[in-house]
Amino acid sequence: MRTGPGRPRDPQLDAQVLTAAQELLVSEGYEATTIAAVARRAGVVTTSIYRRWPSKRALIEDAVFALDTGNHPAPTGDLRADLLAWTRLFLSAAAQPAARAAIPGLLAAYHDDRESYRRLLDRGEQPTRQALREMLIGAAAHGQAAPGCDVDAVFEFLRGATLIRALTHGNEDADAFCQQIADALLSVASVPARYNNPHQ
Amino acid sequence: MRTGPGRPRDPQLDAQVLTAAQELLVSEGYEATTIAAVARRAGVVTTSIYRRWPSKRALIEDAVFALDTGNHPAPTGDLRADLLAWTRLFLSAAAQPAARAAIPGLLAAYHDDRESYRRLLDRGEQPTRQALREMLIGAAAHGQAAPGCDVDAVFEFLRGATLIRALTHGNEDADAFCQQIADALLSVASVPARYNNPHQ
Structure with missing residues (x-):
């Protein structure tokens, strides 16, 4: 990263670039959403983008994932809800x-670059996994989840099932699907993890 | 489909084409695995491929999915196993x-063609979902699963979690991951479905 004290980020420029990337993804698709195309659409030079994002992939990750980070649902005291x-x-x-x-x-x-996925994990997924963990620990304290339930399994199921569903069905029949998934996640959260996964 | 009684399928030619498609996927990637490229590699004319598969997508689905169909694990009497x-x-x-x-x-x-996914569901996923259902019904009869457990949720979790895992980690740490997932699936299978999903 070439950013530093002498080169403060410009939040407005960042937002402009991310919006341009999102719009291009929708209208032109992943392949066509290049750094050059995003720069043209955002009305900035490509070096402004490279100063902030090292690659197309990093930019697109921010455009689609980072925007949601931090919007984790606040616990209500009702684990099923x-x-x-x-x-x-x-x-x-x-x-x-x-x-x-x-x-x-x-x-x-x-698939082509395993390291890039590890970076995404560190940057994007861990905060979400951590927020889910805190929610389940809180639920366990109120007797709604099992102490020591398998938070990582809940996360893998939640992410895997919703991702495939979104790609194949979008929001079609979303309510029935989400109710069913929430029930099944509750079953997982209701028992202590039995297998001691060394990679948690 | 232009196949029919007058045009019997040639199983050897089918196998040749599927193998060529698999090899090209690995060496050249999805984009480059066109019908023309597969025909060249398999040493057949493109019309021989189109006679059997209506599109590149149908051919690639067969190359990667249909080969596994029918290899469902035989029930052992131990649901966790x-x-x-x-x-x-x-x-x-x-x-x-x-x-x-x-x-x-x-x-x-x-994403671009929702109907193609529905065809895949009918052709490829339903037999697998059905085999999983029969396994769980058998386990319920032996008191190892709950009667009326949510087979579809088990399937969604199984497919979603393993698919994302495979794309991001391949077979790395496969045993720890599979043990953890099997435990969590067992939790789902151990309770009756609470939500009555009209789309099952």
Whole structure:
């Protein structure tokens, strides 16, 4: 990263670039959403983009994922309702037109470059996993989840099921799907993890 | 389809074409695996391929998915062991190099053409979902699963979690991952479905 004290970020320029990337993803697709095309649409020079994002992939990740970070549902004291809110959040985030256009391209890119996925994990997924963990620990304290339930399994199921659903069905029949998924996640959260996964 | 009684399929030619498609997926990627490129590699004319597969997408689906159909693990009487076998099967199928190369491209294609995904469901996923259902009904009869457990949620979790895992990690740490997923699936199978999903 070439940013530093002498080169403060310009939040307005960042927002302009991310919006341009989202619009291009929807109208032109993943392949055509190049740094050059985003720069043209945002009315900036490509070096302004490279100063902030090292690659097309990093820019697109920010355009589709980072915008949702931090909007985790606040715990309500009702675990079933909270799991439903999380499921809706994950589905609606992945069903956004820009996300649907970008996700297969990003998944293909992770196939070619495993390290880029690790960076995404560190940057984007860990805060979400942590927020889910805190929600479930709180629910366990109120007797609604099992202490030591498998937070990572809940996360894998939540992410995997909503992502495939969003890519294949978008928001179609979203309510029935989310109710069903929330119930099944509740079953997972209701028992202590049995297998001691060393990679948690 | 232009096949019919006057034009019997040639199983050897089919196998040749599918193998060529798998090899091209691995060496050249999804985009480059066109009908023309597959025909060249298989040493057949493109019309021989079009006689059997209406599109590139149908051919690639067969190349990566249909080959696994029918290899569902036989129930052992131990539900936890059976769920582990299913998880391993799903992960190893999606982690195959040809599958990893093809899945993001297919997911992008389903985004553009919803009907093609419905055809895949009818053709490829329903038999697998049905085999999983029969396994769980059998387990319920032996007191290992809840009667009326949510087979579709088990399927969505199994497919979603293993697919994302395969695309991002391949077979890395597969055993720990599969053990964890099998445990969590067992939790879902251990309770009756509460939400009555009209779309099951």
